[in-house]
Amino acid sequence: MTEKEYFDSQMSSKENGENFDLKALFAKYLKSWKLFLISLIVFLALAVAALQFVRTSYNVTSKILLKNETATIDASGNNLVNNNPFSNSEKVNNEIEVLTSVHLMRSVLDSLSLQGKVIAPDVFPETELYGSELPFKIVVDTLFPLAYETTLKIKIEGADSFSITEEFEDALTDSSTSSSSYGYNTYNYGYKIEKPYGIFHIVENEKTTSKDAEFVVEFRDIDELAHDYVKKVLNIYVVNKDASVINIELKESNPEKGEDIINGLVEMYGYKAFLEKNAVALENVKFIDNRLNTLSVELSEVEMNVAQFKTENELANVEFDANSFAAQEIDYGRKLTESEIELKVLSAIERNLKRGDSESTINSLSVTSANLIYLIDSYNKLLIDKKSLQRTVPENNPRMIDIRGQLEQLRRNILGSLSTSKQSLRTTINSIKGRSDQFVEKKQRIPNMQRQLLEISREQGIKENLFLYLLQKREEAALMVGVRNDNFTIIDRAITDFESGSPSKKSFLLISFLMGLIVPIGFIHLKDALNSKVTNKKDVEAKLNVPVIGEIVHNKSKNNLIEKGEEESALGQSFRMMRMNLDFMLSKKKVQTVLVTSAIKGEGKTFFSSNMGVALASSSAKVLILELDKHNPELIEALGETKKEYGISNYLNQNHNTITVNDLLIPVNNNPNLFAIGLGSENIDGLEFFNSNRMEILMNNLKQEFDYILIDSAPIGKLADTFALSRFTDCCICMVRENHSNLEDLAIIEDLKVNKKFKNPMVVLNDVTSNE
Structure with missing residues (x-):
């Protein structure tokens, strides 16, 4: 592990265990009270100025209830039931999309002449004027x-007239051009x-309360205005996901x-x-009319087909005709039977007559x-007379002969009539059979005709x-x-919530006050972070496990050395306190040789050593x-003495x-009691000579001669010379300058203690501007 990795791990564990010091934090803020005061004044002044420019916007709200959540209505007013369980929420979402459409908002703004x-x-x-504040409407x-680059100045000239002056942003010669360039300058209300x-009308507002006579008119793109309203200030949402209530909210300054x-x-x-x-509905009416016309033609064709079919098949009523055909069939059968029986009877009579049977009567x-x-x-009558006469007269009686002659004549006449009747009966029988066959054929065709007629009738x-x-x-x-018939019900018409004014003056000032505090706090912490x-x-104590024995206040005088009689000064008291701390902390150890070093140059080693x-x-x-800092030997000069020819x-x-x-x-x-030894004029290798036997002999001799030996050494951050002196020292004081x-150089000092490169390392904080 490198020194830096070790330092970072040690610092992380130490910082995690530290408690938050609220008192120190407030002390840090109090130190920058001027910054807080200036910030508060600036932000409050900006807030007061901004309130003069920013108009308060209010929430205007309305509620509507959508009807028919689970059904839709067709053009004829019938409910079309929808079994989709998500149809209600989908319907509400669809209606919200319609309400938030730019096209709908454009129609509204256009109707309001905005x-x-x-x-x-x-x-x-x-401030834009609206409603009763306007003496006219455009x-x-x-x-x-070109209208969006034109500004109109309208002046009320009388009760019914006004004048117009135009200004164009891109005018090349004159910033103002009278409207008389395009016609008359004065117009009456309602004139096109x-x-x-553009083309427009200006009509009088009868409800106006304005007393002003001059106004400025700027045209704006109604599409862009509608888009801004929908996207920026209009908010439409569902009050409850299980209900069909839609809340409409608009932020507006008027x-x-x-x-x-x-x-x-x-x-x-x-x-x-x-x-x-x-x-x-109109499209449905038009469609139904077309269908009715088409059906009327088709229905006429079907009715003509029915009539034609009945005519061709000689039908009036299928069932009646079927019953009639059956009755006629029975009647023709009866007639046929009677005719055949009669024909047989005539044939029997004819046979009897031809056989010569003259005694039997005829049936x-x-x-x-x-x-x-x-x-x-x-x-038969003549035959009966004959039989009756035979009982009384003989066969040759003229009367009998006459009767027999009459009977013969009648027989021949009957045979002739029989022949004629039989021929007639045969013709009648054939005719009956022919007619019967026709009715049988019609009767057999009736089911087929009935089916065909039924199809035509069904179509009809x-x-x-x-x-x-x-x-x-x-x-x-x-x-x-x-x-x-609207598909919604208005629950609440538009109403303004005057308590929802945004920005609220109190809130605006409070936010400005908080910003006046937050900005300097952020600046302070940002400054600390950077x-x-x-x-x-505290920075030293947070980064190091090395004790801090004292702090040296900033020296405001030009003299860097404590003079006799200045022991009671703040600077003198700082060094006396550090001497006491050093004795206290190392009371059980013999401290004679003290090495003074630092991580980098300029941290006050020579200043500390001399004082x-x-x-x-x-x-x-x-x-x-x-004086052992061969790279920057300034000790003798700091003490106010002259360097000798010889040194260490x-x-x-x-x-x-x-x-x-x-x-x-x-x-x-x-x-x-105070002496010094300078570095000398020889150019030496500090690492080599500080490790030499002669250096050891010198230090031993000096320890016998002096009570305390202070070594003003070179910085240890980039030079190794000072480390060669560690074997001669009892204590190492590392200088840190505010x-x-x-901060990263403090790792070098921490390394001295961790790796025990010097005995009893301690820290002195130099050039402290104030005590927190």
Whole structure:
């Protein structure tokens, strides 16, 4: 492990165990009280100035309840049930997207005539006028890009007129151009004004309370304005995820304007939905009308097909015709049977007559011919007369002969009539059979005709029912046209929460006050975080396990050496206190030789060595200070003495012992107990000569002669010379200078103790500006 890694691990464990020193923290802040005072004054002044420019914005809110959470309504007003359990939340989210659409907000802003921003001149800060503050309203028909670079100055000229002056941002010759360049300068309210930058009307506001006569108008892009409202100040959200209540919130500096925008947004939302439903209803009516026309033509064709089918098949009513055909079939069968029976009877009569049977009467019960019946009746009557006459007269009686002649004549007549009747019956039978076969064929065709007629009738019934259904739906859809039925209910109309003003003056001042405290606190801690120098005793104690025996206050005088009579000064007391601490901490150890070193150059080794020597000598102890910093030998000069020709380098580098210790000693004026030995004029290798036997002999001789020996050595951060002196010292004092020593260099001092490179290492904090 390197020295730096060891130091970092030691410091981390030590810092974790430290307690937070609140008193020291407040002391640090109190030290910078001027910074806190200036910061508070600046921030409070900025807050007061900002409140003059920043307008307070208020929360304007409204609540609406969406209806029909689980069903939708078609154009005819019927509920279409939706079984999707997520349909309600989806519907609410969809409606929120509609409410937050830029297109809807643009329609609202356009309806409120907010394309023109009206400002009262000579009013600071600039404030947009709205509502009753306006003496007129600007109704824009069309705006061209030039309008956004044009400023209008409108002056009320009378009860019904006004004048317009225009200013253009990109004017090349003159910053102001009269509107007379494009026509008349004075107009009446309601007059259509046509300019190169747009077409608009200015109408009088009858509810105005304004007494001003001049106003400034700036046109703005309504699309950008709608986008800013939706993205920056409009907030629409669901109050409860299980409900269909939507909360609409808008931040606006003008409460009346904010309420009008939200109310207009809700109204426009309902109106747009109404137009959409109305358009759907009209489309449905149009569609149903087209279908009705088509069905009317198709229904006429089907009815013509039914009539044609009945005509071709000689049908009036299928069931009636079927029953009629069955009855006729039975009737023809009966007639056929009767005719056949009659034919048989006639044939039997004919056979009997042809056999010459003249004694038997003829049966005429089944005979239908009236002539034949007459002949048969005449024949039977004459035959009965014959039989009756045979009982009384003989066969040759003229009367009998006459009767027989009559009977023969009647027989021939009957046979002739029979022949004719039989021929007629045969014709009738054939005719009956033919007619019967026709009815049988029709009867067999009836099921097929009935099926065909049923198909045609079914098609006719379907089209009739569809026609009647569409006719009903057409009437229902027609009733929906022009009827507004919003899918929401307004719970709360737009209302302004005046307690929600943002920024609040009290809060604004409080925040400014806190910023006035936070900024200097942050600056102090940032300065500490970026600072790599030792700033106080706590920095040393936090980084080192080496004891700090004292602090040397900043020397404000030009004299760097404590003079006689200055022992009671702050600087003199610092060194006396360090002498006492040194004795106390090393009371059980014999301390005679003290090495004074530092991590880097300029930390006050020579200053400490010279003044500590004076402090020790003031207690009647004999003190010697050795100048062993060969890279920066300033000790003798600091003591105010003149360097001798010989010094330690000359003593260690001699070959014949011609230079003695007494030749090296330099008495310090006004102090008989204080002596010094300079480095000398020889250029020596400190590491080699400090480890030499001659150096050891010299140190032993000096220890016998002096009570204390202070060694002003070189810095140990980059030079190894000082380490060669460790075997001669009883204590090592490391100098650390406030706002000069680097925090990272303290690791070098910690290493002295950890690796025991010097005996009894201690730290002195030099150049302290104040005690915390």
